[in-house]
Amino acid sequence: MPKVLVFTTYDQEYAIDIGAVREIRNWVQATPIPSSPSFMEGIINIRGTVIPLVDFCKKINPSSDNGEKKAMVIIENGEKTVSFSVNNVSDIIDYDENSRKNLPDVSQGDVSTFLEGILSIEGRVIFILDIPNLIKECFH
């Protein structure tokens, strides 16, 4: 059964395929980069490698500054390693392919480009993130 990592931002749960997650760390202050988008917190040091840190809350909702950032999810995508700061990492769940649904077919603006589908498990509604697209959105 596929496994996903679930984290919370704005009381909404998101899921990342566990294969893409390298590690989860406590949030650290990043070194800001001048003239970068507002959702870019900056660059951080992960054991000798410099990687960018994206404020996932701000990426979802640029206008607000909600919630305390507690964790960083470090993700490997191809050659690049990047990180996202999130409010809280809740759990790792196995799911049945049957509980995975497609997104409703409405244009939802920005966000839908990096959502892959919806998991509905025990009444929870979890958005599954499309990592390659999310990274494309943030870094290009």
Add this chain to the structure above:
Amino acid sequence: MNNYVETDDLESIRLIFFEECGEQLSLLEEELSSLDAATGPGEKINTIFRAVHSIKGGAGAFGMEKLVRFSHLFEAVLEKFRGGECTVDQAAIATFLKAADVLTDIVAFYRDGTDLSVQDDVVEELDRYINVPEALSKSPVSVEELPEDIEGISFTPIKIDLPKKEKFLLEITPRIGLYESGDDIRNILSFLEKKGEMEVEIHCDDLPNIEEFNVNKTYSTWNIVIFSNENKNSLEEIFEWSGDNIKVEFLEEKHVSCKLAGKIPNNFDKNKVDEFSGAQKPSRDSRKENPTIRVDTKRVDKLVDLLSELVINQGAIRSQMKVNDIRPGSALDIVISELDQLTHELQENVMAMRAHPIKTVFQRMGRIVRETSRVSGKDVILHLEGEDTEVDRSILEKLSDPLTHMVRNAIDHGLESTHLRVAAGKPAEGQLSLRAFHRSGRIIIEIEDDGAGLNCEKIHQKAISKGIINNSILMEKEEIQNLIFEPGFSTVENVSDLSGRGVGMDVVRKSISEIGGRISILTEEDKGTLFSISLPLTLAVVEGLIFRTQKQNFIVPVSGVVEAFLFQESKKFKISEDVWGYPYRDEYIPIINSENLTEKNKIETKNNSCLIIENEKKEKIALIVDEIIDQSRFVVKSIEKNYKKISGFSSATILGDGGVALIVDVDFLIESVSGKKNVRAAK
């Protein structure tokens, strides 16, 4: 599963083969370019022959038929020269060089799948050496050898190929590897037997008592006399498969006669043996260098990474010492200083492991020069100096393309055509020099031609017509010369076949600056042009000053800092809105406040210090910072690797506390104030 492993193994052997091919090809190139008609072939032709031979051997094993066919032809031609049937002259050297180029192409074809252009002309040239009638190929033919008239009847010799049997004397000593790989000397003997009549004698004098017998040793030697109508090569081929696992010596008769008599001579003719066994294992001899090992570059890179961690860790110890108030000069401080010293030395040694002589790149230029001179019809002599200068591999890799372009440029645009040169009283052949040397902690590479030099007027006109500069701006000579580095600039009216490939000097400058290098021009009309590239020794570590501004730390490379002193607010003066000047020595220079390096919401801080920074063109600016913290060595970490290029900063580093600091791009800072680029060329 098993299958997968096997293909994987084969692939890795293939890679090793290509690596060795690369080495053999550069050896080939090296020997060929030093081959001189005047001094005769000597040992060189043997080295060349061995290089080609070993490529052929490997190619055969991998079934690379094109490579086998061509190298076989090349080898056959070389054999003629080696045997003295043909003499080495300029034409022959030119043919060899062309053949080496083709060989390189074919190897590239198999390795990278690049296009393979038709090389019929080279094949034809080579064929000529093989098929030429004896009288022509052997030049000059001495008069004495010609048959004289006998009693009025003159006759000319006719060459008849008789199957003649040659006598070969061999001594075979198997090494333990032969048996370990499951082979047996009997297999070889049965192959040899097919080649002709054979007598075999085994020497087992060395065989010890059964108690002393060591299963991991070989004790016997075989002496073989064989009468065969095949040549030595075809015999050698039998042993090729066993490689180093078997030692084969082709002996001269006198040696064998005593060997067969069972006496092993002490004063063995060593040279003779070396020459022959050399053909068997080409990569071993011919160069008296320290023994080397082949190490995966990834491992060395990993070592460099780990060392970087160590340097960062050292920074952490230093900052902890400060926190815990450990005084300089205390016992702990002394021990830590020694550790610093050791780390520094370790670092230099590891960096040296990554260093390669620039020879590998320079030799490739030999080919570029030949191609370019052929297409452009200009005769060029290439001079190489300082080929042994060592350059970090990561820099070396990125040096080839810009150098190629500049060499093409120098020949295509720099050098005049032959008749113009002669008219100007210059030697008919264009002189092109490539030099590499160390100067004050940097590597300098120079490309110099003795051509027409840069024509400032022409460049100026061109730049105006291309809209790069405004007609009204008065420019100094050096400024005009530097216009050739502007995007969209090309002085030659008709885009030529060679250098005008859509890549301009701007790309050259860009790729040089990507590896931390600077490029400058020195030119004199009718005398020639000298491009000078200055490169850092390594990309992994930078000596820098760390300063703080807006509570954020930044690094500026020491190479760009001229001076640092206390900033006096009163001395600065306003030039216009947001533009300030500051007196420095006997000139006034623009000010940049380092708070512009940070994000927008500024906090009120006190500017305490001033750094005078300068680029390669001697343009200076005053950088105002809150506080200068320290000078140290910083490990360069790429930002681009996981993110993208950030303008204003070349890279980042990791500080002792684990935080990240940005390394300032000096050039960018200066250009951002000067507004106009390329103000002055470095002298």
